[in-house]
Each structure stands twice: as structure tokens, then as C-alpha cells.
Amino acid sequence: MKINIFEKMNKVPGGLIIIPLLAAILINSFAPEALNIGGPTTALFKSGSSAMMGIFLLICGASINIRQAGLPLYKGAVLLILKCLAGAIAVWGAGALFGPAGFLGISMLALVACLTSSNSSLYIALCSNYGDASDAGAISVFCIKDGPFVTMMVLGVSGLANIPFAALLSMLIPLLIGMLWGNLDEKFKQLCAAAQPLIIIIMSFAIGANSSITTVFTAGLSGILLGLISAVTGILFYFLYNFFLKKKTALGAALGTTAASSALTPAMVAQADPSLAVFVDAATAQLATASIITMITAPVMVAWFDKRLKRHAPVSETAAAAAKGEENIALSSQVTKGNK
Template sequence: MNINIFDKMNKVPGGLIIIPLVAAILLNTFAPQVLSIGGPTTALFKVGSSAMMGIFLLICGTSINIRQAGLPLYKGAVLLLLKCVAGALAVWLVGSMFGPVGFLGISTLAFVACLTSSNSSLYIALCSNYGDASDAGAISVFCVKDGPFVTMMVLGVSGLANIPFAALLSMLIPLLIGMLWGNLDERFKQLCASAQPLIIIIMSFAIGANSSINTVFTAGLSGIVLGLISACTGIIFYFLYNLFLKKKTALGAALGTTAASSALTPAMVAQADPSLAVYVDAATAQLATASIITMLTAPVLVAWFDKRLKARAPAVEVIKPAEETSLPLSSQVSSKGNK
């Protein structure tokens, strides 16, 4: 009997992350002893998030095409730069004014993790309708922001978090190994692409197994607020991205999304700086909620901007070919002249 659990999970927005995350939270709330029996069970489903994150970063690295050049490379670099700048501004504004606690129940950790991420799958899907091959190719560079590396870098440089250089390097090494191996071996790249959903499911479960249902209910409203803030940044990203492009596109608005995988970032950052551990549970729930909100808002926003661009585009007049005039045949002319 085949009940297609995987396909059913995929039909839920962010289902590969959210469903195992919620399942683990419920299990840890009502029957925590199940995951604490030790051995492989506890190692994989309770404390295995670090190992899974290492494999996840290696897989992300295989999707980076170092042979990508020209316009896709340029667009990907601009998109990545905009996300890094957004994270830096978030740290500067929120961190300097409110500190690590943040505002409205949203910690600075959650805020930065939200703004430095975006939904790569949704971006690719939108490229098929509102972009071209160069827009889709940009993801080979832009995907560097997947995972906690950019968030950790921004927090560490700002001084708001004590992120040792070794912790940053530990995030970068699997990414570089994956990038090198994936560009040398196409078969390995395909293997990683097929394994990625399984890694995400197990990593999401392991992170949820360290949280409780009380945190989810507490973070619900603030997660919606975080999602709306992220969606609004899409408007800013739209205008900023087009400043760098000759041919305007609506896809800059797709940066106003929160990746479902960003829900895994706070736990990874807290491993580098344990002082942030108190914010992990709430930030995880908030980012998971925000990812769902932006999955709904981003396509609407991109479609609206695309319609706006097309309406402002100069109309191209179709010039009809001039009607052929019937010229007298030489025989007719000569015959008339003979008359």
C-alpha cells in the first residue's frame, strides 16, 4: 500500500520543514521520554541537527555553479548583496535600539535571520513566468544565503553576537566542499539534489524536538507580524534591484520572502553563541510562520509589479507593409506607344 506521505507533505507550503517540526514539538511536549532513550534514536532525532546542517550546507554548495558567468553571475551577486545589506541594516536599527531582545516579541536574531533569507524555490518558480534564463541562473550565486552563514556573518561583524571566526569557518567549509565536488562531478550533484528533502525533514524534526507547543502559541502573532514585515521589504527590494539592471524586472519583489529553512537558523547560530539560546524556540516558530505568510504574498506582489512594468512599457506600433501598386508591364507600354 502506497499512501504517498512525501507527496502530501509537499502539497503543504513549506511542508517538508513545518510538518516534521510541528510533529517533533508535539512529541516533545506530550511524550518527551520517547526521544530521550539514547542511542541512534536520540542522536538522530533529538541532537542530530548539527550533523544534518553540515550535510545541508554541503548540498547547498553543490548547487553553486562556478562556471556561471555573464548576466546570471551579475544578477546573483546583486541579489546576494541586497540580502547582506538588509541584514546589516536590521542589526544596526533593531540591535542598536532594542538590543538582542528586539521588539514586539521578535528578537533581533529572528529579525536578521528573516531578512537575510528568501525562498529560493519560490523565486525559481516565479522566474518561469516573470523572468528569463539569466534570472533563473542567478540562483547559482544567490543560494549562498541558504543556511545560517550570512546571518552569522552579519551578527558577528556587528558585534551583537559573539560569533567566533572558527564557527563561521565551520559553516563555510561544507559549502566549499560541496561547491568544488558538485562542479567536478555532475553525478554527485544530482545525488545531493535528490537527498536534500530527506536531510531537511530530519533536521527540522531534530530542531522541533527541543521545543514545546507553548512556544509555538506564544510566537504565533509575532510570527505573522514578522511575515508581514518581510513581505513589505519586497517593495523596497523591487526598486533597489532595478537600479542595477538595464532591463527592469519584477523579480526583485521576490526577495521579500522568508525561507522555510530559515526556521533552522536560530538553533545553528545559538550553537556558536550560547547567549542567544533563550531566543531560539520563539524565533524558530516565528520564522516558520513568516515563511508561510510570504509564500502567499510574494506571488501577488511580483505579479502586480510585472503588470505595472508592462503597462509602462512603450507600445510598439506595428507598421503595415505598403500596398503594392500595379505597375504597367513593359509590353503594355510599348504596345500603347505603337498605337
């Protein structure tokens, strides 16, 4: 009898990350010795998050298309820069006021990991209804923000975290190798795309195996607040993104999401700066909660902005058509005079 566990996990928003994460938290809370028997079991399911992150970055790199040019490249670059700026502004604003501990139980580690990430899968899904091929192609550049690299860079440059250059380089090398290999070998790119869900599941479990159920409950309300903060930024991203585009789109609001994979970021950042380890458990739970909140809010927000754009579109199109008609009349008049 086939149960189709993977298919059922996929039906849950962020299920490939949240379900293994919660399962590992429960095991570590009630039967911690089960994962401490040593050998491959402990190495894979308890302490294997670093190795899995390396493979995850390799896979992310393979999805980057360096041959992508023109409008998709431009859009992807703008989206990436906006997310980096959001994290930087959060650090230099809230970080200067509250320090690494943050506010209302939300550490700067959680806030920056939240604002520098976004749900790539949801963005692609929304592109099918509210965008075009150039919007979908932008993800080949935009996906650089997947993983902890951008979060580490923002925290390190701001001075809120002591991130050694070697730690940043260690995150960049697998990404570059994957990007080079994936662009040279289409089969490798396909292999990475197929392997990504498995890597995410194991990495999520390994991170959850180092947390407890107490943290999940205590981080609940702050996680909801973090999700709402992320959702509200979607309004700002909508206007900022359209500022750089000739043809307006509602997809800027899709940046107001938190990636489910961002829940894996705090543990990776804390390995580079152990002083942040105290915030890891709460940040992990908060980011997982925020990802669920924004999966609900983002589609509603994008749909609303799309309707708003369409309400204004007929007026502008009519005006443009009228102007074009006047130009045609003027041109025909000039031609007539010239013939005379």
C-alpha cells in the first residue's frame, strides 16, 4: 500500500521544512537519546545541517542562469537589491536602537533573516497569474538570496554580528561551484532540481533536532508578529519595484514573504558567530511561523494590487490611443500638405 507521504507533505504550506522540523523537535523533546546513538544516524539527523547546507547552496547555484540577459536579468537584480536593502535598513534602524536582542522577543537575527528572504516558490506561482516570462525569468538571479549568505553579509557589514570573511566565502564557494556546473551541464541542473526537496527535508530535521517544543510555544506570538511585519513590507516593495519598471506589475508585493527555508538560516549564521547561538532556537520557530503567515497574506495582497493596476489601465490605454490617433492625423495632414 502506497501512502504518498511526500505528496501529502507538499500539500501543507512549507510542509517540506515545517513537518520534518516539528517532528525532530518532538523527538528531541521527549526522546533525545534516540538521535544520539552515534554513527551515521547522529551525523545525518542530528549534526548534519552544515553538510546539508553546503549541498543546498550548491543546488541553489545550479538554478542560476548566467546566460539570462535583458529584462529578466534587470528585474532579478532589482528584486535582489531591494531585499538586501530591506535587511540593511532593518539592521541600521532597529539594530541601532535595540541591539542584537531586538524588540518584542524578535532578535535582529530573526528580523534580518526574515526580511532578506522571500518565498521563491510562491513568487513563481504568482508569476503564472500576474506576471510574464520576464518576471519568471527574474528568479534565476533573485534566488541568490536563498540560503544564509545575504543575511550573513548584512549582519557582518552592519557590525551587529562578527562574521569572518572566511565564513562568507564558505557560503559563496558552493554557490559558485553549483552556478558554474549547472550552466555547463544541463543534466546536473536537472539532478539538483530533483534532489533539492530531499536535502531540505534532512536539513530541516537536523536543525529541529537541536531545538525543543518549549521554544516553539514561546515563539508563537512573536512569530506571528514577524510574519505581519514581513507582509507589511510587501506594500513598500510594490511601490519601490514599480519605480524601476516601465510596465507596472503587482509582483513587487510578493517580496513581502518569508521563505520557509529562512528557518534554517539562524543555525548557519550562529556557526559563523557563536555569540548569536542564544537566539537560534527562538528565531528558527519565529521564521517558520512567519513563513506560514506570509503564504496567506501575499497572494491576497498581489491580487488586490493587480486589480488596482487594471482599474487604472483602461484610462491610460485610452489616453495613449487617443494621443497616437492625434499623431497619425497630424502626420497624414503633413503628408497631404507636402503632396500639395
